[in-house]
Amino acid sequence: MLKELAKFKGFSAKNLPKEEPFAPGHRACQGCGEVLALRLALKALGMNVIAVSATGCMEIISSPFPYTSWRVPWIHIAFENAAAVASGVESALKALKRKGRFPKNRRVDVVVFAGDGGTADIGLQALSGALERGHDFVYICLDNEAYMNTGVQRSSCTPYGAMTTTSPPGEKSFGQMTWKKNVPAIAAAHGIPYVATATPAFFLDLMNKVKKAALVDGPAYVHIFAPCPTGWGTKGEESIMLAKLAVETRIFPLYEVIEGKYYITRKITKPKPVEEYLKRQRRFRHLAEEQIRAIQQRVDAEYERLLKLAECL
Amino acid sequence: MPKGKDTALMSWKEVPFGCYILEPGNSVKFKTGDWRSFRPVLDKEKCIKCGQCYIMCPEPAYEADEEGYYIVDLTYCKGCGICANICPKGAITMVVEEV
Amino acid sequence: MIEVRLHGRGGQGAVTSAELIAVAAINQGKYAQAFPSFGPERRGAPVMAFVRVSEDPIRTREKIYAPDVILVLDPSLPAIVKVTAGLKESGLVIVNSNKDEKTLREMLGGWQGKLAVVDATKIALEELGLPITNTTMLGAFLKATGLVDRDYLEEALTERFGRLAEKNKKAMARAVKETKIY
Amino acid sequence: MGKRIAKEVSIAIAEAVKQCKVDVIAAYPITPQTHIVEHLSELVASGELDAEYVTVESEHSAMSACLGSVATGARTFTSTSAQGLALMHEILFIAPALRLPVVMVVANRALSAPISIWNDHSDIMAERDIGWIQTFAENGQEAVDLVYHAFRVAEDRRVMFPFIVNIDGFNLSHMIEPIELPDQELVDQYLPPFKPKYKLDPRKPISMGPVGIPEIYIEAKKAQDEAFKNAYKVVVKAWDEFERIFGRRYNPVETYRMEDAEVALLIMGSLAETAMTAVDKMREAGKKVGLVRIRLWRPFPLKDFVKAVKGVKMLAVIDRALSIGATGGPVAVEARSALYQVPGRPRVVNFIAGLGGRDVTVEDFEEMADKAYFYMKKKPKEPYEMIGVKE
Numbered sequence: 001m002l003k004e005l006a007k008f009k010g011f012s013a014k015n016l017p018k019e020e021p022f023a024p025g026h027r028a029c030q031g032c033g034e035v036l037a038l039r040l041a042l043k044a045l046g047m048n049v050i051a052v053s054a055t056g057c058m059e060i061i062s063s064p065f066p067y068t069s070w071r072v073p074w075i076h077i078a079f080e081n082a083a084a085v086a087s088g089v090e091s092a093l094k095a096l097k098r099k100g101r102f103p104k105n106r107r108v109d110v111v112v113f114a115g116d117g118g119t120a121d122i123g124l125q126a127l128s129g130a131l132e133r134g135h136d137f138v139y140i141c142l143d144n145e146a147y148m149n150t151g152v153q154r155s156s157c158t159p160y161g162a163m164t165t166t167s168p169p170g171e172k173s174f175g176q177m178t179w180k181k182n183v184p185a186i187a188a189a190h191g192i193p194y195v196a197t198a199t200p201a202f203f204l205d206l207m208n209k210v211k212k213a214a215l216v217d218g219p220a221y222v223h224i225f226a227p228c229p230t231g232w233g234t235k236g237e238e239s240i241m242l243a244k245l246a247v248e249t250r251i252f253p254l255y256e257v258i259e260g261k262y263y264i265t266r267k268i269t270k271p272k273p274v275e276e277y278l279k280r281q282r283r284f285r286h287l288a289e290e291q292i293r294a295i296q297q298r299v300d301a302e303y304e305r306l307l308k309l310a311e312c313l
Numbered sequence: 314m315p316k317g318k319d320t321a322l323m324s325w326k327e328v329p330f331g332c333y334i335l336e337p338g339n340s341v342k343f344k345t346g347d348w349r350s351f352r353p354v355l356d357k358e359k360c361i362k363c364g365q366c367y368i369m370c371p372e373p374a375y376e377a378d379e380e381g382y383y384i385v386d387l388t389y390c391k392g393c394g395i396c397a398n399i400c401p402k403g404a405i406t407m408v409v410e411e412v
Numbered sequence: 413m414i415e416v417r418l419h420g421r422g423g424q425g426a427v428t429s430a431e432l433i434a435v436a437a438i439n440q441g442k443y444a445q446a447f448p449s450f451g452p453e454r455r456g457a458p459v460m461a462f463v464r465v466s467e468d469p470i471r472t473r474e475k476i477y478a479p480d481v482i483l484v485l486d487p488s489l490p491a492i493v494k495v496t497a498g499l500k501e502s503g504l505v506i507v508n509s510n511k512d513e514k515t516l517r518e519m520l521g522g523w524q525g526k527l528a529v530v531d532a533t534k535i536a537l538e539e540l541g542l543p544i545t546n547t548t549m550l551g552a553f554l555k556a557t558g559l560v561d562r563d564y565l566e567e568a569l570t571e572r573f574g575r576l577a578e579k580n581k582k583a584m585a586r587a588v589k590e591t592k593i594y
Numbered sequence: 595m596g597k598r599i600a601k602e603v604s605i606a607i608a609e610a611v612k613q614c615k616v617d618v619i620a621a622y623p624i625t626p627q628t629h630i631v632e633h634l635s636e637l638v639a640s641g642e643l644d645a646e647y648v649t650v651e652s653e654h655s656a657m658s659a660c661l662g663s664v665a666t667g668a669r670t671f672t673s674t675s676a677q678g679l680a681l682m683h684e685i686l687f688i689a690p691a692l693r694l695p696v697v698m699v700v701a702n703r704a705l706s707a708p709i710s711i712w713n714d715h716s717d718i719m720a721e722r723d724i725g726w727i728q729t730f731a732e733n734g735q736e737a738v739d740l741v742y743h744a745f746r747v748a749e750d751r752r753v754m755f756p757f758i759v760n761i762d763g764f765n766l767s768h769m770i771e772p773i774e775l776p777d778q779e780l781v782d783q784y785l786p787p788f789k790p791k792y793k794l795d796p797r798k799p800i801s802m803g804p805v806g807i808p809e810i811y812i813e814a815k816k817a818q819d820e821a822f823k824n825a826y827k828v829v830v831k832a833w834d835e836f837e838r839i840f841g842r843r844y845n846p847v848e849t850y851r852m853e854d855a856e857v858a859l860l861i862m863g864s865l866a867e868t869a870m871t872a873v874d875k876m877r878e879a880g881k882k883v884g885l886v887r888i889r890l891w892r893p894f895p896l897k898d899f900v901k902a903v904k905g906v907k908m909l910a911v912i913d914r915a916l917s918i919g920a921t922g923g924p925v926a927v928e929a930r931s932a933l934y935q936v937p938g939r940p941r942v943v944n945f946i947a948g949l950g951g952r953d954v955t956v957e958d959f960e961e962m963a964d965k966a967y968f969y970m971k972k973k974p975k976e977p978y979e980m981i982g983v984k985e
Binding site: 013016020022023024025026027028030031032033035036039040062063065066067068069070071072200203235236237238239240241 | 322332334336337338339340341342343344345348363364368369370371372373374386388389391392393394395397398399407
């Protein structure tokens with residue numbers, strides 16, 4: 001175990017931080033799972049944070065002038081470069097601390113929030129660069145599996161079979177024809193100290209992982225699965241239930257990669273069938289049995305692979 | 314722009330430096346409660362004060378009162394129903410918002 | 413204003429020679445410009461570098477079309493490149509070669525003007541253990557032109573090469589002695 | 595004062611940046627900017643410069659990291675060229691809008707295709723409208739001096755705009771010439787520490803880069819535009835102060851032998867030196883030719899420019915970039931527009947020269963002046979023409 005994490009006891013339902021670094025009055029959709037993930041992540045991090053947002057839903061809903069939901073210092077520059085902006089923030093802090101222009105012992109966590117498009121597609125190069133250079137920062141991908149901000153277009157994190165406005169089903173298509181890009185594995189391949197997956201349905205797990213990500217020296221990546229009622233065609237009240245179901249069907253397994261070692265943080269021994277998850281969402285409504293079977297097989301195989309990775313300790 | 318129908322928020326001379334927002338978290342001034350068509354109603358009899366509604370609220374709109382019950386702030390509650398959906402005791406019901 | 417064109421091969425240090433001449437000239441109070449030929453050439457390819465030296469501030473950024481002096485660092489170049497192109501009639505060619513004057517003039521396309529020759533490759537091999545002739549050829553340049561003072565050139569060498577400067581100075585000194593002027 | 599020494603201009607620029615005590619450098623290598631950033635990384639590696647050197651993976655990230663850095667309150671520098679500048683394009687607009695005063699040296703170079711690493715002004719002319727303060731250096735000394743000036747102006751609280759110092763790629767960046775680097779003490783006297791009023795700091799949180807809804811966007815842009823125009827005064831004052839401390843005088847627009855000129859050449863950048871030599875030759879031949887050089891390109895020094903060309907019959911604008919399908923090169927279009935309201939304005943003819951590293955010689959400048967004389971009597975058929983193109 002990393003020495004930076006040795007002292008961290010973890011949050012519990014009884015000792016949650018009182019602070020809400022993310023204020024109400026934001027413009028997220030009813031039942032937005034993404035803004036909940038953002039709120040919980042910031043709650044775990046506290047007020048000594050500099051936050052960088054990529055363009056996307058969370059940026060738009062949190063900052064329409066003259067209102068901001070950010071109670072911590074926050075900057076948004078563009079879509080694809082949040083990791084690079086954070087590199088600059090972190091480097092500046094380092095230089096200013098060394099030169100005595102910022103309190104040396106004051107801990108400031110630099111955190112990036114970006115969506116799946118801003119992470120897996122357009123921002124992947126900047127992310128890879130920042131991870132490789134070893135900046136001490138936390139990158140949080142809020143993955144709602146498509147470009148929701150622009151009207152639900154497919155991204156490389158859109159799951160197989162899902163309907164989006166640019167992966168519509170038709171005579172020759174059943175929606176998204178490719179498998180979801182495994183960004184946590186890409187992040188882990190950089191050899192960074194900490195990678196994790198999380199979802200707001202397991203809020204303590206999410207908050208603990210985000211906090212650990214901040215505690216480690218060097219880059220950390222947390223991939224958070226965040227239901228989007230608008231983009232998925234689901235009921236707002238079911239966001240948490242769906243996120244839970246994604247874990248229980250093994251569609252979105254929860255794990256950590258600490259210094260390259262995989263740890264499954266919630267083992268699913270009796271998985272529910274994926275169909276149970278798929279059928280509750282309009283984006284999968286068109287799927288035939290054949291595709292559902294393919295998804296089930298893929299999920300099983302991926303989980304097996306993950307188990308093997310975790311066994312190789 | 315028709316005369317007198319000016320929609321500008323302020324004069325250009327009043328735009329803050331860099332168009333920054335200098336007051337942290339001032340979105341609390343923006344009341345999202347009027348987005349709501351359903352309202353959560355808590356049955357204190359059933360409530361066990363577990364705080365799931367508070368922690369899972371995306372706004373966040375829930376706060377604990379002196380007795381430890383989590384009470385929704387209707388200024389911000391958009392009526393999504395997550396709280397009612399996840400409440401382990403079924404203590405929250407969504408009712409149609411009266412106009 | 414005196415304009416010098418240096419011919420070498422990529423990696424042989426023609427640009428460094430040009431720089432050292434400019435540094436020496438500026439340090440002794442003159443004005444100078446040195447610049448490489450900005451090309452995609454890589455190690456081994458024939459390359460050029462340029463120097464202008466003047467008593468007054470230099471106010472042109474043209475390339476050098478009609479040089480006063482040509483400095484050839486590599487003995488094989490005259491056979492491949494027309495090194496005397498554009499050279500003024502009153503100009504001077506300084507060349508690294510072990511050939512006799514007649515053969516050399518033939519190699520230089522029948523150049524009848526001033527000519528200075530030194531077997532810089534031999535000197536460099538003996539003094540530096542490498543066929544890098546740029547500093548050796550500066551000795552020939554010193555002797556043939558007198559455009560910069562030896563002290564300033566040696567100072568520039570010291571600054572540039574640090575602990576390797578002595579060897580280079582020795583090679584340069586030998587070239588001063590062994591350069592033949594026709 | 596410092597001693598006049600022989601330096602490659604790029605190295606001297608890096609030394610000047612060191613003297614400005616930058617905190618963060620984020621840069622990506624591109625020819626012909628490389629010597630600047632290589633030398634800076636050496637200075638950081640050797641400990642001579644206490645700064646963070648961020649070896650970003652692209653120019654887009656270079657500019658992004660720079661903005662993050664300045665926003666956090668660190669003095670920040672970068673340098674690029676051509677394709678690299680083009681790759682930054684999106685972020686270049688954001689820097690001034692967010693009032694983040696990064697300083698950048700651009701070693702001007704042609705844009706692809708065909709790929710060309712050589713000098714012209716195509717790269718920077720595609721970035722005219724980004725809202726950065728921009729100057730053009732004529733020689734190595736000026737390049738260095740403009741770096742001190744850039745930091746001083748950019749970080750001034752009345753300004754707080756990013757700043758580009760343009761130097762001609764290779765023609766200037768790779769030139770070894772005499773340069774005087776001032777004593778550190780004088781630089782410190784000239785350049786106060788960077789103390790922005792607003793920055794990213796958990797002790798006083800602010801939000802930078804919010805969404806500009808239609809009810810605020812135009813007011814935000816008007817505020818930016820007004821502040822930018824006001825930067826002119828600080829630019830000039832900082833040159834006054836520069837003269838007081840370092841003894842060298844710089845103006846937004848320079849003139850050479852313009853006393854009674856009927857034809858004036860107008861140019862930006864290092865080729866002005868070659869043009870001066872041409873002017874001298876033509877003066878000797880009895881031709882009344884002068885030279886105007888724009889040093890401050892943005893904000894455009896309208897009054898200085900109009901004053902500089904007053905009384906001239908023909909203004910021959912030499913553009914180092916092509917504005918394809920337009921009514922002239924970018925500088926000519928600017929000059930024509932600037933003069934339109936001026937009574938008794940000179941006629942403007944436009945030559946495009948020296949694209950992609952093609953040499954522009956003294957003879958070429960003479961030819962352009964001669965053509966300007968010719969066009970006094972006979973109007974040109976086209977609004978601009980290219981010089982030195984083989985038919």
